[in-house]
Amino acid sequence: MKVMIYKAGLAACFCCILALGWATPGLTAQKHYSSLVYDTGRLQPVDSELQVQVGDIAPDFELPAISGKAVRLSTFRGHKNVVISFVPAAWTPVCSDQWPGYGISRPLFDQYNATLLGISVDNVPTLHAWVQQMGNIWFEVLSDFWPHGEVASRYGVLRGDGTAERALIFIDHQGRISGLIVSDINVRPPLESIVKELEKLN
Amino acid sequence: MHKPIIFMLRAGVMLMLFVCFPGALMAESEPLPQLVLPVPADEHHRTYLGLQESGDGATFEVVEIDADILLIELFSMYCPYCQAEAPLVNELYELMQALSGSEPKVKIIGIGASNSDFEVDHFGKTYDVEFPLFSDQDMAIYNALAGAGTPGFVGARRDAAGGFSIVLRQSGGFYSAADFLKELIAAGAN
Numbered sequence: 001m002k003v004m005i006y007k008a009g010l011a012a013c014f015c016c017i018l019a020l021g022w023a024t025p026g027l028t029a030q031k032h033y034s035s036l037v038y039d040t041g042r043l044q045p046v047d048s049e050l051q052v053q054v055g056d057i058a059p060d061f062e063l064p065a066i067s068g069k070a071v072r073l074s075t076f077r078g079h080k081n082v083v084i085s086f087v088p089a090a091w092t093p094v095c096s097d098q099w100p101g102y103g104i105s106r107p108l109f110d111q112y113n114a115t116l117l118g119i120s121v122d123n124v125p126t127l128h129a130w131v132q133q134m135g136n137i138w139f140e141v142l143s144d145f146w147p148h149g150e151v152a153s154r155y156g157v158l159r160g161d162g163t164a165e166r167a168l169i170f171i172d173h174q175g176r177i178s179g180l181i182v183s184d185i186n187v188r189p190p191l192e193s194i195v196k197e198l199e200k201l202n
Numbered sequence: 203m204h205k206p207i208i209f210m211l212r213a214g215v216m217l218m219l220f221v222c223f224p225g226a227l228m229a230e231s232e233p234l235p236q237l238v239l240p241v242p243a244d245e246h247h248r249t250y251l252g253l254q255e256s257g258d259g260a261t262f263e264v265v266e267i268d269a270d271i272l273l274i275e276l277f278s279m280y281c282p283y284c285q286a287e288a289p290l291v292n293e294l295y296e297l298m299q300a301l302s303g304s305e306p307k308v309k310i311i312g313i314g315a316s317n318s319d320f321e322v323d324h325f326g327k328t329y330d331v332e333f334p335l336f337s338d339q340d341m342a343i344y345n346a347l348a349g350a351g352t353p354g355f356v357g358a359r360r361d362a363a364g365g366f367s368i369v370l371r372q373s374g375g376f377y378s379a380a381d382f383l384k385e386l387i388a389a390g391a392n
Contacts, residue, residue, distance in 0.1 A: 031375040101280035104328045134282050192320040
């Protein structure tokens with residue numbers, strides 16, 4: 001089983017949050033941003049055990065999306081590679097600047113005939129509000145809220161506190177898992193690690 | 203006789219300034235930290251920065267940048283606010299480039315906080331950024347500049363000793379590139 005666990009220091013935990021009074025006096029051109037992100041503090045890096053491995057047929061699921069659709073994984077089989085991005089929870093650090101990065105990376109996914117499915121254990125209204133706040137999210141965002149974390153649990157990325165791991169599952173167009181990245185929950189997997197896995201899909 | 207009173211008044215004013223505007227006192231003389239960056243591989247970027255070295259693994263110090271006023275943007279590829287700000291920052295760069303020869307030479311570089319080379323490159327290509335961007339994966343530069351979120355800006359002017367002194371700090375973005383440039387130049391002139 002190939003599992004990559006990214007560990008890094010504080011650096012990768014960095015998230016964009018703003019901007020409370022760090023300014024030279026007298027500036028009039030300043031635009032303030034406010035953060036709605038809840039600071040969880042540093043968490044145990046990984047708190048689950050994978051139930052899938054490279055080469056497995058990815059467990060099928062159907063989940064409600066914030067677009068209003070119900071998205072079934074197996075509908076992509078035969079014509080599209082799929083990347084699943086599990087994130088721990090809405091409105092938390094790292095997650096709140098992980099998907100916006102993917103928001104400007106659609107060409108990278110298109111290049112490898114891949115679509116991205118974002119999954120969180122939050123309910124649809126919460127995910128809707130979070131995605132609206134992040135903006136520029138082109139991919140389907142799915143709610144694994146009820147039965148709580150059932151899909152995350154089947155993949156083995158449901159943590160003991162009911163959140164999910166920060167995990168990426170790469171699935172080829174035949175529905176087979178080609179790569180798995182379970183990151184330290186406190187850090188963001190670098191974009192190039194995704195590209196490296198996408199390259200395997202072609 | 204009046205000296206103690208004047209001293210007390212001055213001290214009071216300084217204290218009020220410090221309490222109300224913590225940046226006011228330090229902005230006068232705070233030197234820009236010594237920052238070492240890789241020489242860009244892109245020849246246009248080397249020319250823009252006024253660097254002679256090749257881009258083959260060489261480094262340079264920020265103080266070598268050919269500018270009277272230097273603006274450092276702190277950003278992250280992942281930061282949606284930085285993404286939203288990118289067109290305005292590009293406009294700011296264009297305005298800097300359009301300054302006449304009689305005006306200060308103002309230049310800008312970007313520092314991708316916690317971003318890898320790949321991520322910085324992706325940000326630059328996505329938003330057609332023409333000024334040099336550098337990765338800061340371990341956030342050493344961000345921390346040296348005492349960054350306070352992204353996007354953020356640190357402006358510095360060339361001082362008498364040939365170094366740079368910080369004259370502007372800003373967390374968050376700006377509404378108008380022209381107004382921000384005016385304020386940066388004004389801060390650099392003071």
